[in-house]
């Protein structure tokens with residue numbers, strides 16, 4: 034097993050996750066199997082309890098793990114199998130150690146960061162995916178952060194233990210462009226590498242994030258002062274589409290450097306699925322405008338996978354995509370027709386709490402009545418049910434008990450098992466569940482399958498007590514779990530109106546758009562052409 038460690042320096046938000054994912058793409062396209070791990074130095078046990086405003090989206094895996102959004106990049110860029118063991122945090126590591134300490138398992142020892150915390154981290158580095166050839170391990174945060182130190186120390190020890198030719202260090206840095214000097218600057222990168230060298234970590238690849246091309250002089254300077262061979266100084270330019278990163282790193286020969294370092298024979302790297310995607314992105318027929326009406330719209334990363342899945346849907350239809358982000362609270366106040374004027378479809382994504390809910394309901398009513406394509410995801414589906422109950426089934430005060438505990442018509446409510454839940458962390462309905470799809474529905478037309486599997490992350494459910502009355506009024510229940518839980522609803526007399534309780538956005542890939550997103554975008558394009 035070979036290991037690649039990816040760290041970041043200078044500033045955060047450099048796209049370390051994308052870089053790690055793209056290295057994975059190159060190795061996979063060279064015929065290797067890759068595995069991924071992401072470690073975050075914060076003390077939360079997982080990001081499940083963190084606000085999307087601060088931390089961006091919580092990405093959910095099949096096994097129900099609530100993880101960092103970088104795992105979404107890994108899944109979109111490769112076929113790696115990710116599980117609960119693919120991510121970790123300081124909180125998780127300390128939780129394990131403290132539990133062990135209370136159980137008396139340390140047999141009288143003083144429990145310390147070194148060796149106990151670093152040993153636990155090293156254990157978690159060692160991969161569980163025994164079929165993989167290479168495991169790529171990304172460390173969140175920036176080198177120099179105090180809380181990241183135990184992870185860097187664990188990396189150094191790990192590399193010493195398994196040998197230099199089995200580990201490769203990639204350090205991602207920013208080369209800022211200083212306009213007044215008309216120059217890109219290398220000093221912050223040098224200082225960041227100096228920190229790493231001081232910790233006993235010698236980067237093999239320096240991934241240089243830059244908005245301008247690097248001259249040979251800059252490359253030579255970085256090589257000399259950062260102690261990285263000149264081939265290992267890699268340019269990672271700002272790009273229009275994130276899906277250009279693998280081809281860009283390919284042109285810089287990153288896969289050759291990695292394979293040579295590991296003593297693996299150089300293989301032909303076939304990036305054709307990626308170049309096909311890029312061709313489609315670069316030559317769209319036209320542009321489709323989709324409104325995203327939600328709670329966290331001003332935070333770019335809060336609906337990361339939804340944005341990506343919409344983009345994949347547009348790529349599959351040969352169109353460019355413009356997402357019009359509309360805050361739910363704004364939709365409460367403003368003229369909804371005016372807000373949605375340019376858009377040929379509306380998506381209401383997941384969310385928690387009642388902020389902006391009435392605005393989202395107004396948008397849903399508008400698209401139902403105006404016959405514009407609609408995709409409701411999780412909260413979006415629950416709101417579509419509420420809107421239908423209120424305005425079609427005339428249950429005027431219908432609501433979810435999440436927003437009004439005393440509603441006379443709780444069309445969305447908690448199951449008993451959720452009522453008993455006390456802790457907030459890790460206690461939602463999480464992970465992949467099977468759903469049976471009703472034939473002759475939009476859902477069936479999209480998936481062409483009787484049984485589908487999608488990932489969940491919610492507490493509230495469609496209340497079965499309202500099933501008959503809503504169906505009698507024309508609501509179609511197009512997907513159900515074997516327990517009888519409603520998984521998807523739609524309006525058959527509408528050009529395209531689908532709500533799904535799960536999060537299909539987590540399973541979309543650029544060259545394999547998720548069928549629901551592909552069909553939603555197709556319906557939106559069709560509406561525009563009519």
Ligand code: GLN
Nearest residue numbers: 383384411412491492493
């Ligand atoms: N707040 C809703 C629930 O908990 C929806 C959650 C979501 O959209 N992910 O059921």
